[in-house]
Amino acid sequence: MPRLPTLDTLICEFDTALRTLAARATSARAHPDAHVEETELDDAQRRHAAGLMRVNHCGEICAQALYQGQALTARDPAMRDALRRAAHEEVEHLAWTERRIHELGGHTSLFNPLWYAGSLAIGVTAGLVGDRWNLGFLAETERQVGAHLAGHLRQLPPQDAKSRAIVEQMHLDETQHAELADQLGAAPLPVPVRTLMGAASKVMTTLAYRF
Template sequence: MKKYSDIDKLLIKSNDILDMLFNIKSLGRPYPADKIEESESMTKYNRKLVNNLMRVNHAGEVSAQGLYIGHAILAKTKDQKEMMLRMASEEKDHLEWCEKRIKELKGNTSIFNPVWFSGSIAIGMLSSISNDKNALGFIEETEKQVAEHLESHIKKLPKDDKKTYSILKKMKSDEEHHGETAHVNGATELSGNLKKIMETTANVMKFVSYKI
């Protein structure tokens, strides 16, 4: 069996991290709004409203990429790392769907996406430092908050915007599944204070990316 020097090991690890940072592939699942016609209720006002909502959701998916990559970098076992990368690929589908919807509406994504991405990698790594069960606890709570947030956006959509509705519904069901996956794999329950901090941090991102 080949023996690796410390330098070799360091190079392998950095290549591995670069691969995770830049090469997460989506699963390529079909765009949920593909066969749905644009509603006539999408006036200039409604397009702007939906674009603002989808800019927030797109920023959320950029953050999800960062979080899952951060978790994968510091995962303690191969199984945990693979689980994180699989969920990152599912989140990449969401990212592509949000981007496509924003393009259809001729809108724009958040200029702060690099900030959300890098900040989320740091948060993902921080919550994975101690052990995998704590990282799963963080994921379970994050996905719960994301699913609640998506439901609040579904309620804000113009009545006939079935395209955006179908995307958000599918994303919500995936996020609930991610939370369940974390739960059945032994997630530790987080403290109330930590949950509150996570909610406040997410609210800052939502507030800013709704505007710009």
């Protein structure tokens, strides 16, 4: 049976949600673009780069909610710890992408509360199904995120070295998260589930790029 969260745990998780959505995230690690010089971008390039970084920031909002929901219902304490460690790195990604969005003159997604709520529900459900499937969902999520980030590296303006430095480090971190899930015993997800995840991700990324 999954571990039922205590009232104190629920209060802490609610606080986490508020901080994720309303507070400015901070990073223990140096921002990957800290020593990269800003380059000249025209208005179209800045809007495009800001849109891509907004998608990445939105993805990290979803990741926080997913990890939170999965950790709430995970059975194995070691797995809960692994999920929380990964979530901590995702907070750093939030800080990196948020600052870069503002540097580019953009804004974070207006739909972030909606993405967070939906992802939290999915994470709780994944945890209830069982730890191996929970890990499988985590691994597949990180693989799909990694594919999106690789695509963004191809789409970003070539001269936007600051955004590229951030996305490159995020891609490395997400790849490590997927590998960790596999090492912990992730079960491969059925093809229909992976397809549905990809379709949902497409909706999110399309809306987040514009809004």
